[in-house]
Amino acid sequence: MTRFAIADAPFEIAPLRARLLRADAGAYASFEGWVRDHNEGRAALGLRYEAYVALAESEGAKILDEAMTRFAIVDAACVHRIGELAVGDLAVWVGVSAAHRDAAFSACRWIIDEVKARVPIWKHERYAEGDAQWLHPQADSEASVRGGE
C-alpha cells in the first residue's frame, strides 16, 4: 500500500481518509486542491495535468516517507490527479493522522508544499479567451512567479 499515488480519473476521498483512522490518532488534517475558475486574474475553463508518472510516483513516495520520519504522525497519504479537469474538480488531496494536531497540520502543509515543488507534474491551463499555456512557475521570466494552487 503506497502512500502516494497518481490518479488518471476522479477518486474518492472517503476510503483514503478511512485508511488513516487509528485508535491512537486523535488528530487528522487534510488538504485539497481544487481547480479554480481563475488564475493570475484570467478566467480559466479548466486544465490538464500531465506527469512523468514513474518519476512522480517514486518522488511522491519519497516525500511521504520523509514526512513519516520528520513529523510525529501516525500515517499520511497523497493522491494527485492527471488528465483533463474542469473547474471545481479535485486536483490533489493530502491526509495526515497524528496523536496531536500540531504534527498533523505541520506534516500536511509540508507534504503539499513538497509535492508542488518536487513532483514532476505540469499544469496546462485553458482560458476563457481561447488560449492555453503550460505553467512552469520558477523559470517563467515573462510572468511573475505563480504561487497559487
Place this chain on the structure above:
Amino acid sequence: MTRFAIADAPFEIAPLRARLLRADAGAYASFEGWVRDHNEGRAALGLRYEAYVALAESEGAKILDEAMTRFAIVDAACVHRIGELAVGDLAVWVGVSAAHRDAAFSACRWIIDEVKARVPIWKHERYAEGDAQWLHPQADSEASVRGGE
C-alpha cells in the same frame, strides 16, 4: 446558515464540506479531532462532551465570523459533538476554503485553537481502570496542563 454548530449525534462531513466548495476557491484545509484510545498515558474507553449549548453556539459563531475577517478565506465551518463518544468517534470537524492554501491552513488551525480555548465544552473521560474525570486543563493544578486533542 450558521458556520458553527453543536451536534448531539454523529454527523456526516461530506455535506458540510460540499457547502464550502466554490468555483473561486482553489484550496481546502480541514481538521478532525477523533477520540483516542489513550490520554496522558492512561487507556481511555471513551468520553462524554458536555456544553453550555447557547453560549457555545454564540461563542463558536463569533470565532467563525472572526476567522472570516482575519484570513483571506472563502468560507469556513465547524461542528463539535456533545454526548457520549467511543474511541474512534469524530469529536470535532473544521473545514476552510480559500483561494490559496496559506490562508486555508492558517484559518483552519486558528479556528480549532480558538474553539478549544474559548467554547464552553467540557470533556469527561472514562478510563479502562474504571474511573472517570472531567478535564479542566488550565486550572488543573494536580496534573500537568493537557494540550492534546
Place this chain on the structure above:
Amino acid sequence: MTRATVLYFAGLRDAAGIAQETVDHDGDLAALYAALRAKHGFAWPQASLRVSLDGAFARWSDTPHEGAEIAFIPPVSGG
C-alpha cells in the same frame, strides 16, 4: 434582592451536586461567585473561571438583573 438562575457545568456541577439553582443576591457577579463558592466549597478561585450572563460572556463587575441566567464557566476542554 435580585432573583437569578445559576447554571453549573462539568466539574462545578459535580462539586455543587446540582445543575442549577435560583439565588437571591445583591451585588456583582464576583460577589455572587464568592458567596456560592463558600456555600458549595468550590475549589476554583474566581480567576480560573469565566462568567456568563444570559448566554453571553460577561464581566465579573456586571450586576445581574431580575430573572438573569448566570453561568460560571470552568476551564474548557473541547476539541
Place this chain on the structure above:
Amino acid sequence: MTRATVLYFAGLRDAAGIAQETVDHDGDLAALYAALRAKHGFAWPQASLRVSLDGAFARWSDTPHEGAEIAFIPPVSGG
C-alpha cells in the same frame, strides 16, 4: 556512442514537437542537454531544469548508459 531515449514533457515537448526521441551521444547529461537545446531551440538554460535517469532524479554530471531513459524536467506546477 551510447544510445539512449530522451522523454519530453509539457513545455519542453511543445518546443521539441515530439514526446521522445532516440539519441546517440557521448558525454554527460549536461553535454547532452546542450546538444539537444541547440537542436530544438529550447529556451530554458540547464540551471532551470532538473534531469532524471531511468526514472530517478540524477546529476548533470552523470553519464547515461546504453539504453538509458533520460528526461529533462521543466519547472513543475502540480498541486
